Amino acid sequence: MKGFFIILSLLITVKLFAAQKAAYSDSAAINTQRLFTRIDNLNNTAYRIYLNSPDSARRLAEAALLLSEKNNYLLGKGRSYYNIGLIYWSQSYYTISLFYLNSALNNLPKHSNLYLSDCFNALGRTYADLGNYNRALINLNKSLGLAGNDIGRLAEVFSEKSYVYCALKNYPQAIADALHALALHSGIKATGDIAILNARLAGIYKSKGDLKKALYYDNIALKMSRVIGNKRLRAKIYVEYAIINNSLNKYNEAINYAQKGIALADSIGLIDAQKDGFKSLVRSFEAKNDLKQALAYQKRYSSLNDSISNASKLKTAKLIENYHDLSAKISGIKLMEVSDRENKAKIKAQTNLIIFLSASLVVLIALLFVTWYLYKQKKLLSTKLEQQHKALLDQKVLIEAQTVNLQSVNGLKDKLLAVIGHDLRTPVANMSNIIELFNDEYLSATEISDLMREIRPIIKGAELTLSNLTEWAGSQIKGKNVNSINIDVFLLGVEMEQTFTHHLQQKNIEFINSAFPGQSVLADENHIKVILRNLISNAIKFTNNSGRITLSTAMEDNSIIVSVTDTGKGMSPEEVEKLFSLNTHFSNSGTSGERGTGIGLLLCKELVELNGGKLSVSSAISKGSTFYFNLPLVGAYA
Structure with missing residues (x-):
């Protein structure tokens, strides 16, 4: 009997454990569903306010992302990344937007076709803003294929395609797609999208030169922007009014709209609209011959550009900080x-x-x-x-x-x-002494002028030293951009001869430009100018009076060899060996006592290698030196 009670108590205990476990599972499922609904609401709110309150929208989307990560909610993660990508797009951080939109594609469930369609649509618009119209159309076509029969998403795809075709100057197709999107949005009464499409049609007709129709659609878009509270759209329309009125020679109206657009754009941090507004004001006041006002707004435009550059650095640092902070939080959640x-x-x-x-x-x-x-x-x-x-x-x-x-x-x-x-x-x-002598009236204006001509080469040398230091410091930063374009070396040689005319005349040095005219190479023009400026400056420095410096080019496979040859004092093999080493580089005095830092050739080597070439030298004592490097030819010449 005692054994029977023991067995019975054991069976009751097992059953109680099983019932408790089932109840816990049901409660957990209910709580999870409530949490997913909360995440969806956060994402919905972020999407609804991102155009007017991007910072608040980003905080909501990040909160949704952290909750989704913590609870392994894939759809919530994908939508959160998508919303963050849209927010950075609205603030013109297109590269960062691409990163988050691609993260959204990687996290959205494979069967969520409509959300995937939204993501590809946003990618298409971002690539269009970056000027990559081929990639833009590829992503927009993917979005179109995933949209199915959803009228709103179909309309958005055709709207963005009209933007791309307008940029490609295919105005008939742009107008056709915009009108089709407008008809679809009108069918579902999407007021916000209808306002944007009217503004887009205005932009297409303005680009086409039909200002009357442009104003017609801008008027509709402006009225609707007030209804829906889209400040970004309204600021851009004001600036568009200013540009169109300038084209119609209505300068007072243009000034009024430009000032309205600038004020509204400044209140929401829309920099592109501010810049366009200042440019329009400069044009208006120039047309009215009010050069004082035109110059004032030109200065504000230049100041805005400078502040954009400085603010861009600060904002980039802040974006990186936000990204690492978000990544750290996600990592903490994963742990x-x-x-x-x-x-x-x-x-x-x-x-x-x-x-x-x-x-x-x-x-x-x-x-x-x-x-x-x-x-x-x-x-x-x-x-x-x-x-x-x-x-x-x-x-x-x-x-x-x-x-x-x-x-x-x-x-x-x-x-x-x-x-x-x-x-x-x-x-x-030297400059300080000359100024003091002039202030004490020991020197006349004529003597000052003579002294300035004599000291000019020294100042130019100091300027080259500072320029080389700045360029060399920049070249040490990993990821330095190379903006390659077609360059004619002969024309650069003409420019170099004009730059060093005074130096060449002082030492009676003959400069020969034997580069082949019309041969185009593919390289960064600023880099090649810095390289030639340093090589020719060194050649002048180490060439005796009545010497000769030659700039020449030669073909080799699909590249061109650019060389600078002088008849100077040359170098020993030991000096050549140390020339391009960071730890052993040196600088000798020139034939007239000129001094340098030795950093110029290090800078040349960095810049040549950045452009895919190699800098070399051949030299012999008392016979001169030749510095030469290779650059790729443009396809037609290759």
């Missing part, structure tokens, strides 16, 4: 998820263990199982500690290598500062 899963696994194991022990009373087997489990955990922990120790050792080696590199760079910095300080002291001191 919490891992910990939560481990805790749940432990609870489940313990529950199963209790049920197993209560049902079977196999205490010995249970003890053996626990002992084995703990041993396995200990072994895993030991392996993990060994891996961490190895990672710490690797990190130590890396830190030591970085320390050696930093010491080398610091030594080079000290050397450069010492040389540059010495080279800049002389021209600054």
Whole structure:
């Protein structure tokens, strides 16, 4: 009888455990559904306000992203990334927008065709804003294929395609797509989208030159923008009014609308509209011969450009900070998820263990199982500690290598500062002495003019030193952009001859430009100018009076060899060997005592390599030197 009661109590205990577990599962499912609904509401609100309150919308989308990550809600994650991408697009951060939109594609469930359609549509618009119209049309066509029979999404795709075709100057197709989108939006009474489409039609007709129709559609868009509260659209329409009125010679109306547009754009941080507004004001006041006002607004336009450059750096740093902060939060959530899963696994194991022990009373087997489990955990922990120790050792080696590199760079910095300080002291001191003598009336204006002509080469040398330092420092930054275009080396040679006319005349040096006219190479024009300026400056420095400097080109496979040859004092093989090394570079005095930092050739080497070439030198003492480098030819000449 005693055994019967024991068995009965065990069966009741097992049943109670099972009932409790089922109730917990039902409660968890309800809570999860409520949480998913909350995430959806956050994303819906962020999407609804992102045009008027982008910062608030971004905070809501980030909160939705963190909750989705924590609860493994794929649709919520995808929509959160999509909303963040839209927000950065609205603030003209197109590259960052592409990153988040692609993250949305990677997280949205494969069967969520409509949300995927939205994402491809946004990608298409962003690529269009970046000027990559081919990629834009590819993504918009993908969006069209996924939109199915959803009228709103179909209308949005045709709306964005009209924008692309307008940029490609295919105005008939742009107008046809815009009108089709307008008809679709009108059918579902999408007021906000209808307002944007009217503004788009105005832009198409303005680009086409039909200002009457442009004003007609802009008037409709302006009225609707007030109804829907779209400040971004309203600011752009005011600026469009200003541009159109300028074209119609209605300058007072243009000034009024431009000022309205600038004020509204400034209140919401829409920089592009502010810039266009200032340009329109400059044109209006120039047309009215009010040059004072035109100059004032031109200065404000230039100041805005400068502030954009500075603000861009600060905003970029802030965006990076926001990105890392968001990434850190996501990583923390993932760690919490891992910990939560481990805790749940432990609870489940313990529950199963209790049920197993209560049902079977196999205490010995249970003890053996626990002992084995703990041993396995200990072994895993030991392996993990060994891996961490190895990672710490690797990190130590890396830190030591970085320390050696930093010491080398610091030594080079000290050397450069010492040389540059010495080279800049002389021209600054000379200028200071001349100014003091002039102020004390020891020198006449004629004597000052003569002294200025004599000191001009020294000042030019100091200017080249500063220019080289700035360019070289910039070239040390990883990821430096190269803006390659078609360049005629012969024309650059003509420009260099004009730049160094005074230096050449001082030493009676003949400059020969034997580069082949019309040969186009593919390179960054500013980089090649810096390279030629340094090489020709060095050639003048080390060439005696009545010498000769030759700029020439030669074909080799699909590239051109550009060379600068002088009849100067040349270099020994040992000096040539040290010339391009960061740690052994040097600088000798010129034939007339000219001084330099030695950084010019290091800068030339960096810039040549950035443009896909290699800088070399051949030299002999008392016979002169030839510096030459290769650049790729443009396809037609190759």
